[in-house]
Amino acid sequence: MSPQRKIAVLGGGAWGTALAANSRRAGHEVTLYARNADTVAEINGARTNSRYLGDVVLPDGIRASTDAAEVLDRADIVLAVIPAQSLGGALKELRPAVPVEAPVVLCAKGIERTTGRRMSEVARDSLPEHRIGILSGPSFAADVARGLPTAVTVATEDESVAASLARALSGPAFRCYSSVDVTGVELGGAIKNVLAIAAGASTGRGFGASAQAALITRGFAELRRLGKAVGARAETIMGLSGLGDLMLTCSSPQSRNYSYGLALGRGEDLSGRPLAEGVATAPIASELCERLSVKAPIIDATAALLDGKITIDEAVEALLRRPLKSED
Ligand SMILES: NC(=O)c1ccc[n+]([C@@H]2O[C@H](COP(=O)([O-])OP(=O)(O)OC[C@H]3O[C@@H](n4cnc5c(N)ncnc54)[C@H](O)[C@@H]3O)[C@@H](O)[C@H]2O)c1
């Protein structure tokens, strides 16, 4: 077990609370910042976060607060678990309270809709003096909060910082691999959400398991091409944060992105659903692919579908009618 550190978690949703539980099980002092006073009271009192994690009971000793400065005070490691589209603004606001020595590990999966920036690019702008890391991989918050076995990747540009973070964040059932490929790790997490919406929509529409497997595999080819274009390592895209997370997210209704796609495919009402990061990431991922001349018909079709420009039937028909080509 690594020496005890103080870990400050920013964000009191499903993933922030699950990572706080994991950090506590790994033996650390853990504080958690949530904006909602009821959430804070529930975590500190009943040791639950029922809105996001049902009846899962959290380990003893997590101290939640609505006061970010108190949570961040003397932190050795900061886990930023704020949704992708809010991350930049939140970090800018919190900047004066974030200790400069503490690496800031970003745990959101998305691309900023308005700028096309990946999470590390967003954070470097908001926190220019801090070391920035990424944590990503196949991991459902409910599983991690319950202490079920999970493996993820933690990346920073500095190999020794990545290794030290992996040691610190690994817990009894939570295994962190380290990486220096920040771009690869964050790209996989962002794109798999878009592809999960596509897979869910196809299945929800009734196109069957073969179509779903084809979408996942050809979607993965798009992720590989985009990864190459932005300088990600092929091994990373093949690893936990790429292929691993794609497999998980595209195959389980536990995923909010896959479930969003399922509901879309079934023609259900989409209002008031839980966070599905792929909805905001799809259009900007499609624009990014176009800008980089990366062929990404599934990502493009998902963006068009979400925008109401085409139906699922039209999207699938257009994908099937593309000129035949070699498999690459
Ligand atoms: N839930 C999972 O299983 C899981 C697993 C891995 C990664 N993630 C990623 O983690 C990120 C967060 O997901 P989540 O599951 O915790 O979402 P969530 O909807 O459960 O919770 C999001 C939380 O962020 C808070 N928040 C939003 N804007 C904020 C701001 N400006 N300042 C402070 N807090 C703010 C909300 O109040 C809410 O408590 C997403 O990018 C998601 O893709 C989630």
Ligand SMILES: O=P(O)(O)OC[C@H](O)CO
């Ligand atoms: O519920 P989702 O679709 O946001 O997926 C959660 C995690 O990212 C799975 O690794």
